[in-house]
Amino acid sequence: MKLVAIARAPRDPGEAANVLAGASGLTLAETRMRLAPEPPALLARLDDEQAAALVASLRKGGLAALSIALPVPTSKDRTVAHSFSLGDGGATFVPRSGESMQVRWSDVLAIFRGLRASRSDVERTVKSKSFSAAAAVVTGGLKMTRSSTKTVHSRDETTEQVILVYARDGRATHLAEHQLDFSSLGPGMHPSSTGNMVELAHRLREKAKDAFYDERLLRLGRRPLPFLAGGESRSQEGTVVTLRTETSGSLDVLAEVMRQALAEGLLP
DSSP states (O other): OOOEEEEEEEHHHHHHHHHHHHHHOOOOOHHHHHHHHHEEEEEEOOOOHHHHHHHHHHHHHTOOEEESSOOOGGGGEEEEEEEEEEEEEEEEEEEEEOOEEEEEEGGGGEEEEEEEEEEEEEEEEEEEEEEEEHHHHHTTTTTOOOEEEEEEEEEEEEEEEEEEEETTTEEEEEEEEETOOGGGGGOOOSSHHHHHHHHHHHHHHHOOOTTTOTTHHHHHSSSSTTOOSEEEEEEEEEEEEEEEOOOHHHHHHHHHHHHHHTTTTOOO
């Protein structure tokens, strides 16, 4: 299976909707809805042949379309760095275990800065009793209370910044805010991990001058995506219903769309 996506916003959204409708058989209302999110955005999930045909039609119509294979690379396929060093000639990214990744600055293809979120939405049904003068009067004092039910909503969300560094030979490193030792930043080290991620992104960008840099995933990486399974789970225990949303899969998919779009000349 493959996901079909667009890497850049169309110049004419109305014409783009017509092109997608003609190529996919969707209604104009459906195509407008699929083209509405900020790119990179997913348009369809199809088998290989259908995906190739749709991409060809969309590109013929002037859209920056592409398809990516499932499953996409994740942190398991990258060097998940625990520490790093940034030298004049290149960088070294060191995981907790396994081989380090070394890359020259001239060999860095892309740097993507993103954000992933983990949310829990809880819906709790609460039953209570309170004194009711009306009930007491109507029942002659036999019933003094009134029962009521209300639904209470709450949300808990945690976020984490991530920087993905891609080398031209296909290797990649994964720099996650809560897993990194920032001590090599030296005097430029900030008191917060968020500030340190900003500083690290700035230094990477300054040193890898020829690399493509993009931080759209700071906005887009925290949203659930269509056509993806496993991003949401629902559970119920008694009167409590919990919806859990994890967007790390969304971040991985959008990062792969951008990486492949860059390789195919659809970006910048």
